[in-house]
Amino acid sequence: METNSGSEKRSVLILLTSHWISMAGVALVTLAGISWLFALPQQLGGRVSNPYIGLLLFGAIPAVFFAGLALIPVGLALARRRVAAHMAEIPDRRAAWRRAGTFFAVMTCANLVIGSQLSYRAVQHMDTSQFCGQTCHVMQPEFTAHMQPPHQAVNCADCHIVPGAAGWLHAKMAGMNQLVGVVLNNYPRPIESALESNKLVSSADTCEHCHSREKVIGPRLKVIQKYKDDQANTPIETVLLMHVGGGSSGGIHGAHVGPGVRIRYAAADKKRQTIPWVEYENTESQEKRDYLVPNTKPEALSALPVFEMQCVDCHNRAAHSFETAEAAIDRAIAAGEIDRSLPFVKKTGQELLKAAYSSQDEATRKIQSGLEDFYQKNYGEVWARQSNGVQRAGRALAAIYNRNVFPDLKVTWGTYPNNLGHMDAPGCFRCHDDSHSTNDKKTIAQDCSGCHDLLADEESSPAILKTLGLDTTPKGNQ
Ligand code: HEC
Ligand code: HEC
Ligand code: HEC
Ligand code: HEC
Ligand code: HEC
Numbered sequence: 001m002e003t004n005s006g007s008e009k010r011s012v013l014i015l016l017t018s019h020w021i022s023m024a025g026v027a028l029v030t031l032a033g034i035s036w037l038f039a040l041p042q043q044l045g046g047r048v049s050n051p052y053i054g055l056l057l058f059g060a061i062p063a064v065f066f067a068g069l070a071l072i073p074v075g076l077a078l079a080r081r082r083v084a085a086h087m088a089e090i091p092d093r094r095a096a097w098r099r100a101g102t103f104f105a106v107m108t109c110a111n112l113v114i115g116s117q118l119s120y121r122a123v124q125h126m127d128t129s130q131f132c133g134q135t136c137h138v139m140q141p142e143f144t145a146h147m148q149p150p151h152q153a154v155n156c157a158d159c160h161i162v163p164g165a166a167g168w169l170h171a172k173m174a175g176m177n178q179l180v181g182v183v184l185n186n187y188p189r190p191i192e193s194a195l196e197s198n199k200l201v202s203s204a205d206t207c208e209h210c211h212s213r214e215k216v217i218g219p220r221l222k223v224i225q226k227y228k229d230d231q232a233n234t235p236i237e238t239v240l241l242m243h244v245g246g247g248s249s250g251g252i253h254g255a256h257v258g259p260g261v262r263i264r265y266a267a268a269d270k271k272r273q274t275i276p277w278v279e280y281e282n283t284e285s286q287e288k289r290d291y292l293v294p295n296t297k298p299e300a301l302s303a304l305p306v307f308e309m310q311c312v313d314c315h316n317r318a319a320h321s322f323e324t325a326e327a328a329i330d331r332a333i334a335a336g337e338i339d340r341s342l343p344f345v346k347k348t349g350q351e352l353l354k355a356a357y358s359s360q361d362e363a364t365r366k367i368q369s370g371l372e373d374f375y376q377k378n379y380g381e382v383w384a385r386q387s388n389g390v391q392r393a394g395r396a397l398a399a400i401y402n403r404n405v406f407p408d409l410k411v412t413w414g415t416y417p418n419n420l421g422h423m424d425a426p427g428c429f430r431c432h433d434d435s436h437s438t439n440d441k442k443t444i445a446q447d448c449s450g451c452h453d454l455l456a457d458e459e460s461s462p463a464i465l466k467t468l469g470l471d472t473t474p475k476g477n478q
Pocket of ligand 3 (some may be wrong): 205207208211212213217220222242244252253256257309310311312313314317420
């Protein structure tokens with residue numbers, strides 16, 4: 001009995017050690033299994049805080065595990081003869097084969113459980129914002145900008161991947177391409193915007209899953225708090241009544257994405273900033289018009305790519321809105337992060353933000369010390385009284401820099417234009433320039449009040465806000 005079961009156990013060993021390929025397979029499966037056990041506490045904790053551990057856990061370990069699993073039968077097949085010869089020497093061959101069979105069945109079940117767990121977690125992990133944004137350093141600017149409202153809680157995958165298995169696979173293939181670019185260090189800096197590289201998923205598959213194009217939004221009041229670059233950082237306000245409209249109510253949304261409306265355009269550059277041809281079609285009113293910039297050559301036009309207008313043609317920076325230095329400081333002052341009572345803090349802060357630095361570390365140091373120097377040199381009294389406030393403002397400025405400028409990736413102020421407006425980039429005026437015209441001289445209008453009523457333009461305490469009972473001047477900043 002003793003010797004018998006001993007030799008049966010040996011039979012399992014013989015099978016596994018019969019060929020070096022099977023042995024390598026066993027080694028890999030064990031290695032992956034043990035690594036996985038060590039990493040288990042991380043997984044049970046729910047979130048994986050370090051993106052590289054995430055990549056290891058959900059990428060490398062499953063890969064090793066499945067490679068090992070595949071190698072075992074290959075080795076067995078290659079060593080068929082030798083195994084049969086060994087088996088012949090064992091007294092109770094039937095029992096030995098049965099034992100070996102049971103061993104493999106149990107192992108396979110266990111491996112399937114571990115394996116499916118690993119691959120399921122891997123798929124899940126690859127859809128998190130953390131995997132997309134942090135594993136890959138290249139996407140740091142987008143990851144950082146995505147942390148700002150309103151879409152901070154929306155996963156990258158919801159806007160970048162067509163729902164369904166095919167879309168997922170497509171995205172992962174594209175991801176592999178990008179990974180190669182990162183490894184070979186030959187990806188473009190700055191990386192192309194998604195519209196520019198023509199890789200953005202259609203808004204119908206992303207935005208419109210959460211926002212309805214039929215929704216009537218109507219007018220929207222927009223109050224923009226700003227500060228002058230004078231000594232007092234005087235507060236001023238711009239007040240706009242945006243005619244967003246929607247559905248068949250017209251307005252901005254109704255005119256471009258209302259029922260029956262289809263607008264197509266040709267772009268002369270990859271960033272789609274120059275638009276020589278626009279076609280308006282309304283299947284409900286049976287209207288169709290072609291707008292052309294004067295002196296456009298038909299041959300040149302026919303070579304250009306044509307796009308159909310969708311949400312992201314205006315809301316292109318919905319999730320990754322990089323700020324202008326001016327607007328970011330205004331917001332920080334309004335939020336009380338930068339003390340408005342510091343003389344010339346708007347002007348000085350802006351200059352410090354726009355200077356050139358070689359890295360974020362250098363910028364952080366020089367912006368903070370630059371601001372302190374300014375007050376020490378020019379406003380000794382302010383420095384004596386408010387050094388804490390100056391230091392706090394310095395930190396706020398450095399934070400603004402670090403979420404907008406990424407010197408190593410060549411992302412700086414204005415790298416990614418925002419098309420929703422017309423002040424910092426051409427935006428709406430790419431088409432609404434009174435120059436695009438039909439044969440019978442109708443143009444795409446630049447009439448200010450078609451899009452918004454400008455109720456106040458950089459005014460101090462505008463009357464309209466008083467009328468509306470909106471005193472927006474932040475407390476403590478009077
Ligand atoms: C609400 C939708 C939305 C979400 C969520 C979103 N993106 Fe984007 N993303 C966009 C749009 C729209 C563009 C195209 C911008 C353009 O072409 O101007 C874009 C562009 C990009 C680009 C190209 C470079 C650029 O700045 O244009 C990268 C990289 C990117 N996103 C990564 C991410 C990552 C990583 C996440 C998650 C942390 C994410 N995105 C989440 C909508 C989204
Ligand atoms: C997974 C759902 C989801 C997707 C996909 C999505 N959004 Fe949103 N969006 C939201 C939520 C939630 C808010 C926040 C609403 C709030 O704060 O009141 C929001 C807010 C917005 C706002 C600001 C509204 C405001 O009051 O300021 C705009 C504009 C917007 N989304 C446009 C887009 C565009 C364009 C896309 C496609 C590129 C998109 N969204 C994709 C869920 C989504
Ligand atoms: C022609 C440009 C344009 C197109 C196309 C467009 N929008 Fe807008 N949208 C705007 C403007 C301008 C505003 C007002 C922005 C503001 O108030 O700052 C706006 C406002 C919004 C808001 C915020 C409304 C609120 O409650 O304040 C949402 C959400 C939104 N758009 C979603 C979408 C979606 C989804 C699509 C595609 C179906 C779309 N937009 C297409 C220009 C556009
Ligand atoms: C790709 C070109 C294009 C861009 C970019 C564009 N529009 Fe338009 N817009 C059109 C066309 C075409 C019409 C319809 C003209 C017609 O009726 O023949 C239109 C009509 C409108 C109308 C209806 C009133 C009018 O003047 O006819 C409003 C309001 C409007 N657009 C606002 C905006 C805003 C706001 C933006 C920027 C956020 C914007 N548009 C960006 C092409 C564009
Ligand atoms: C085709 C539509 C359209 C037309 C025409 C238009 N605007 Fe605008 N305007 C916008 C949009 C969209 C914004 C951005 C609102 C936002 O910040 O979300 C804007 C913003 C502004 C702002 C505020 C900018 C800031 O950040 O302080 C001012 C001022 C302004 N427009 C003035 C004008 C004037 C003056 C005209 C007439 C020459 C005009 N606009 C014509 C669409 C338009």
